[in-house]
Amino acid sequence: MVGANFNPVLLIGIVYAITISIVSAYLWASGRFSARVRYLLLIITIILGFATFSPMIPHQFQTIIERLADGERIGIILFSGVIGLGILTLLAALFGRHFCGYLCPIGAVQEAAYTIPTKKIPVQQKGILIAIRAFFLVAIIGGAFLFGIELLDYFGFSDFFKLTLSAGTPVFIVILLISILIYRPFCRIICPVGAILQAGAFPAIYKIRRTDACIECRKCEKTCPTNEVKAEDSKSECYLCRRCIEICPEDGALVYRRKKV
Numbered sequence: 001m002v003g004a005n006f007n008p009v010l011l012i013g014i015v016y017a018i019t020i021s022i023v024s025a026y027l028w029a030s031g032r033f034s035a036r037v038r039y040l041l042l043i044i045t046i047i048l049g050f051a052t053f054s055p056m057i058p059h060q061f062q063t064i065i066e067r068l069a070d071g072e073r074i075g076i077i078l079f080s081g082v083i084g085l086g087i088l089t090l091l092a093a094l095f096g097r098h099f100c101g102y103l104c105p106i107g108a109v110q111e112a113a114y115t116i117p118t119k120k121i122p123v124q125q126k127g128i129l130i131a132i133r134a135f136f137l138v139a140i141i142g143g144a145f146l147f148g149i150e151l152l153d154y155f156g157f158s159d160f161f162k163l164t165l166s167a168g169t170p171v172f173i174v175i176l177l178i179s180i181l182i183y184r185p186f187c188r189i190i191c192p193v194g195a196i197l198q199a200g201a202f203p204a205i206y207k208i209r210r211t212d213a214c215i216e217c218r219k220c221e222k223t224c225p226t227n228e229v230k231a232e233d234s235k236s237e238c239y240l241c242r243r244c245i246e247i248c249p250e251d252g253a254l255v256y257r258r259k260k261v
């Protein structure tokens with residue numbers, strides 16, 4: 001049962017994602033996470049993604065749903081997929097979405113595309129985007145169980161990272177081109193794992209918080225690509241991109257920490 005589905009590469013990828021999520025949270029909480037660390041992690045994740053060592057959790061999510069829909073036993077993939085996703089959701093509930101921030105190759109390539117300097121199109125209606133993504137989550141599960149459709153395969157991200165040309169590969173390339181102008185369209189509109197981790201991160205204990213040093217200049221609000229930096233925002237759609245912190249003119253006005261009791 002275990003041997004048929006055993007994929008050591010996938011297991012290594014999950015261990016990488018979980019370990020670095022914890023290290024990243026520690027670096028953020030201790031004030032040692034910098035723009036340089038972020039870029040380094042993005043580059044490593046993208047390289048590992050092409051080498052298939054970085055976990056393509058949305059793809060594994062689709063696989064698990066397919067196998068459950070087919071009534072197959074899922075063996076070790078139960079650990080590497082369901083348990084892995086469960087641990088990442090728990091980490092999101094503790095520390096926010098470090099995995100989405102720079103450990104998912106799909107998110108990392110979109111993040112890299114958005115750093116290309118050009119005029120951006122702000123899409124900040126996060127409630128609508130979250131609702132569409134929840135619809136996709138239901139459609140992916142319903143499509144697999146009711147019609148045997150593997151909806152996520154049409155988005156081609158897995159083939160893109162395998163450097164394989166399929167009907168879906170151009171779709172992901174178009175998504176990447178859109179990512180130059182609009183922040184993370186796949187993550188914010190389509191990704192079922194994003195939907196799960198967003199729900200997990202909603203009550204996150206550690207998140208970016210404003211302090212009394214804030215002078216209400218609102219520069220961070222104009223910069224945040226996901227409309228998540230206001231004091232009252234949950235930060236569940238925060239991808240820890242640091243743009244708010246980097247634009248803030250006041251030292252210590254935005255800090256990553258747990259709520260003061």
Ligand code: SF4
Nearest residue numbers: 100104107187191194
């Ligand atoms: S939202 Fe999905 S695609 Fe985006 S970084 Fe998170 S898991 Fe990856």
Ligand code: SF4
Nearest residue numbers: 224238239241242244
């Ligand atoms: S700008 Fe700040 S609040 Fe907005 S997504 Fe980036 S890190 Fe999160």
